Amino acid sequence: MARSSWIFGSALAFCLLPLSAGAQTPDCTKASSAADRTVCGSPDLKVAAEDVATTLRDVLDYTPTTDRDAIQRAQQAFLAERERACTDKSAVAACQKLYEKRSADLADQNTAAQKKLSALVAGIPKDPKAVAAALQRYDGAAAKAWLVYLHHTGAVPAADKEDRIRKLVGTVIDNGLPNDPYLLEEMKNLSDVATAPTGTMLLFLRHVLSTTEMDAPCFLFTKHGQPAFEAFGAFWGNSRDESPGLCSPPSSIFDLPEWKKIADRMDPAIEPALEERGSIRYGYERQFEVDDLQASLVPSTLLEAPQSIEARKMAEQRQKAVAAFRAWKDFDVWPEADYKAAVTALPSAIAATAKVYREKFNLLPQVADQAARAAGDRFVAGRLGLIMPDD
Numbered sequence: 001m002a003r004s005s006w007i008f009g010s011a012l013a014f015c016l017l018p019l020s021a022g023a024q025t026p027d028c029t030k031a032s033s034a035a036d037r038t039v040c041g042s043p044d045l046k047v048a049a050e051d052v053a054t055t056l057r058d059v060l061d062y063t064p065t066t067d068r069d070a071i072q073r074a075q076q077a078f079l080a081e082r083e084r085a086c087t088d089k090s091a092v093a094a095c096q097k098l099y100e101k102r103s104a105d106l107a108d109q110n111t112a113a114q115k116k117l118s119a120l121v122a123g124i125p126k127d128p129k130a131v132a133a134a135l136q137r138y139d140g141a142a143a144k145a146w147l148v149y150l151h152h153t154g155a156v157p158a159a160d161k162e163d164r165i166r167k168l169v170g171t172v173i174d175n176g177l178p179n180d181p182y183l184l185e186e187m188k189n190l191s192d193v194a195t196a197p198t199g200t201m202l203l204f205l206r207h208v209l210s211t212t213e214m215d216a217p218c219f220l221f222t223k224h225g226q227p228a229f230e231a232f233g234a235f236w237g238n239s240r241d242e243s244p245g246l247c248s249p250p251s252s253i254f255d256l257p258e259w260k261k262i263a264d265r266m267d268p269a270i271e272p273a274l275e276e277r278g279s280i281r282y283g284y285e286r287q288f289e290v291d292d293l294q295a296s297l298v299p300s301t302l303l304e305a306p307q308s309i310e311a312r313k314m315a316e317q318r319q320k321a322v323a324a325f326r327a328w329k330d331f332d333v334w335p336e337a338d339y340k341a342a343v344t345a346l347p348s349a350i351a352a353t354a355k356v357y358r359e360k361f362n363l364l365p366q367v368a369d370q371a372a373r374a375a376g377d378r379f380v381a382g383r384l385g386l387i388m389p390d391d
Contacts, residue, residue, distance in 0.1 A: 026039050028046070035087065209243070213245075215244055216232050236282075246290070253296045259379060261345045
């Protein structure tokens with residue numbers, strides 16, 4: 001799923017090597033060079049300059065401080081070309097192309113740098129101390145959030161653990177995040193992450209990762225179970241729930257042909273409902289993803305009690321949806337033939353799921369049966385909730 005960072009135009013505020021003022025968006029109240037005056041005289045060029053400055057900041061955030069020389073040299077070369085190409089109003093088109101190329105190049109570097117950081121983070125289960133040492137070379141919020149995770153979980157012990165976490169969290173909130181008032185408010189509402197439960201710390205990590213192109217790795221869910229699924233579930237109820245991406249399980253339980261048969265009977269009814277829900281659909285789709293991940297990666301956690309207030313409310317809504325499924329009568333919304341076919345197919349899907357849980361996850365037969373029924377409830381309730389009348 002494509003994701004875009006919620007980072008808006010802001011001037012680059014730091015560099016390892018001294019860059020000219022053109023590394024930032026020009027100060028149009030005192031534009032001194034011809035290039036600055038050209039940029040300041042064009043709204044499109046001002047936006048382009050902001051894009052370059054912001055993306056450059058991102059690239060630096062996701063690049064170790066010891067590996068930035070090439071980025072700095074490329075920026076200096078861009079600035080020199082900018083001074084030659086953006087001389088007056090007649091050069092606006094050429095100047096625009098120059099900025100667009102630099103922005104595209106930086107965007108590619110940004111994606112590559114985030115992939116490298118993701119690969120580094122993937123090594124946490126194997127050698128958390130080595131990863132923590134490598135993360136110290138980064139300035140960006142994502143690296144600091146992962147350091148919070150490592151200290152909070154005790155994977156990397158620290159004598160001054162709480163103070164260190166508070167300092168990292170404060171730096172992220174004060175300087176490392178985009179100027180997004182809604183996100184910042186949620187981050188501040190988390191109170192003291194240093195002494196908070198694991199679920200709160202994971203929600204902090206989720207919020208930071210939502211500003212990146214990085215996915216939540218699978219080890220978060222296999223290690224932390226229910227708190228992780230709750231932290232990375234539907235939170236905003238709008239398009240923000242698309243981020244961060246979730247890891248892909250080795251295989252999806254809902255790809256079994258028995259579940260596909262039920263989906264074929266339900267999806268024609270829920271797809272129009274998804275469209276009608278507008279931006280709220282993203283929350284539903286996020287929960288589909290999380291339910292799939294949980295049922296496919298750590299099915300035993302389906303039997304655990306919800307921990308957060310929001311998760312308890314969601315569990316209550318799920319119970320209502322399952323009850324509505326068993327007594328469905330609104331055949332104008334979901335045709336009777338499709339409903340009866342889904343009801344008939346459900347026992348086979350649950351049986352096939354229980355078999356996978358016994359053989360692949362080594363769950364005891366009774367536990368496997370219970371987890372399979374819980375997975376069925378997630379599958380049915382998540383979809384039926386879209387077409388049930390609102391309370």
